[in-house]
Amino acid sequence: MLEAADLACTRGTRRLFEAISFLLPRGEVLRVRGENGSGKTSLLRILAGLSPAAHGEVRWNERPIRRQREEYAAEMVFIGHSNALKDDLTAAENLRYGLALAGVAASRVQIGDALAEEGLARAADLPIQWLSQGQRRRVALVRLAFCGARRLWILDEPFSGLDRAAVTRLAARMSMHVREGGVVVYTTHQEIDLRLPARDLDLQ
Amino acid sequence: MSAGLASACLAIVSGDLRLAMRRRADVLTTFFFFVIVASLFPLGVGPEPERLREIGPGVLWVAALLASMLALGRLFSGDFADGALEQLALSPEPLSVLVLAKVAAHWLGTGLPLVLIAPVLGVQFDLAGRALWALTWSLAIGTPVLSLLGSVGAALTLGVRGGGALTALLVLPLYVPVLVFGAGAVSAAAAGMEVSGHLSVLGAMLLLALVAVPWATATAIRIALE
Numbered sequence: 377m378l379e380a381a382d383l384a385c386t387r388g389t390r391r392l393f394e395a396i397s398f399l400l401p402r403g404e405v406l407r408v409r410g411e412n413g414s415g416k417t418s419l420l421r422i423l424a425g426l427s428p429a430a431h432g433e434v435r436w437n438e439r440p441i442r443r444q445r446e447e448y449a450a451e452m453v454f455i456g457h458s459n460a461l462k463d464d465l466t467a468a469e470n471l472r473y474g475l476a477l478a479g480v481a482a483s484r485v486q487i488g489d490a491l492a493e494e495g496l497a498r499a500a501d502l503p504i505q506w507l508s509q510g511q512r513r514r515v516a517l518v519r520l521a522f523c524g525a526r527r528l529w530i531l532d533e534p535f536s537g538l539d540r541a542a543v544t545r546l547a548a549r550m551s552m553h554v555r556e557g558g559v560v561v562y563t564t565h566q567e568i569d570l571r572l573p574a575r576d577l578d579l580q
Numbered sequence: 581m582s583a584g585l586a587s588a589c590l591a592i593v594s595g596d597l598r599l600a601m602r603r604r605a606d607v608l609t610t611f612f613f614f615v616i617v618a619s620l621f622p623l624g625v626g627p628e629p630e631r632l633r634e635i636g637p638g639v640l641w642v643a644a645l646l647a648s649m650l651a652l653g654r655l656f657s658g659d660f661a662d663g664a665l666e667q668l669a670l671s672p673e674p675l676s677v678l679v680l681a682k683v684a685a686h687w688l689g690t691g692l693p694l695v696l697i698a699p700v701l702g703v704q705f706d707l708a709g710r711a712l713w714a715l716t717w718s719l720a721i722g723t724p725v726l727s728l729l730g731s732v733g734a735a736l737t738l739g740v741r742g743g744g745a746l747t748a749l750l751v752l753p754l755y756v757p758v759l760v761f762g763a764g765a766v767s768a769a770a771a772g773m774e775v776s777g778h779l780s781v782l783g784a785m786l787l788l789a790l791v792a793v794p795w796a797t798a799t800a801i802r803i804a805l806e
Contacts, residue, residue: 462595465598477671
């Protein structure tokens with residue numbers, strides 16, 4: 377499924393990492409670890425196809441992702457460091473906007489239900505700027521509830537800022553996705569037991 | 581156009597317009613900039629109708645051009661800062677079409693109000709009848725071209741310090757042909773001449789910009805995100 381072949385990344389004159397290779401088949405999780413500044417976010421952006429690699433290439437179903445941008449985008453969800461939420465729109469409006477952009481059909485009622493399930497029923501009609509950082513992160517992550525059909529999830533620090541209950545729910549959601557044959561790549565500082573055989577990639 | 585693309589474009593237009601409604605101050609700034617700049621000239625150059633009629637087309641067009649440029653800074657910078665631009669670039673739909681939807685929403689929020697108020701300001705310059713008609717139509721065709729051309733500059737200067745001034749330097753030379761034919765149409769109408777030629781050239785510019793610009797802007801956005 378997802379394959380990285382000899383990836384390298386440079387920032388300015390500094391080489392962040394090199395010779396990163398892995399093959400992630402269906403139903404596997406890759407946890408990317410490393411100190412601040414070790415290039416975790418850069419690696420994820422390369423895997424998502426946002427940045428080009430200084431060397432090597434990323435393949436999805438054995439084809440380079442840059443040759444199949446639209447097919448790849450239709451099978452992938454990327455939740456980056458920033459939440460992609462508009463301060464002046466409500467949580468529900470933001471989700472509707474984001475999902476329509478991603479080409480995922482979701483009705484108003486489904487979005488309301490998904491927010492309620494995440495414990496954000498009261499926040500659904502509030503502008504994002506009134507929510508706390510953790511709540512904003514949770515709103516961004518609610519997108520995953522609609523993206524079960526997308527095989528590949530790329531999540532940059534998904535657990536940061538979440539309370540314990542939210543961490544448990546997210547871990548359960550990721551586990552379920554993997555058990556259904558999905559692939560998850562994520563970065564984290566925390567030790568979170570997904571109860572799954574996770575592969576680790578340590579960036580120096 | 582596939583259903584996914586149509587719903588993505590619709591979401592962008594309605595979402596961006598809703599945002600514009602919630603941040604009304606931004607829209608009003610552009611609008612009143614145009615109104616005030618255009619109103620300063622009659623006060624500055626004196627009330628002789630002949631002179632006002634003569635400078636009116638150029639002044640109104642330059643004021644509209646500057647007002648539309650003033651709004652460019654907001655076209656992508658918010659999306660760039662909050663990560664929405666990444667999601668736009670990662671959409672399975674073609675980025676150039678999504679960019680077109682963003683520019684359309686931007687024009688509805690900033691360009692269209694200028695077009696609608698222009699005839700009222702034209703009266704200050706003693707323009708009447710056909711000249712007002714030509715002013716409205718030339719702005720209606722010309723301001724979308726300004727928004728489209730400006731989107732390239734706005735995308736190229738994403739993440740650059742002092743991007744606003746740089747956008748102006750990049751974009752103003754590109755605005756020249758639009759200004760020449762736009763103001764030319766109004767002058768011609770005021771002199772009682774045929775304006776369909778000027779408007780046709782503006783229309784051709786709009787078609788050309790519709791084809792070429794979204795692609796260039798999409799490429800600039802991808803480079804900015806790297």
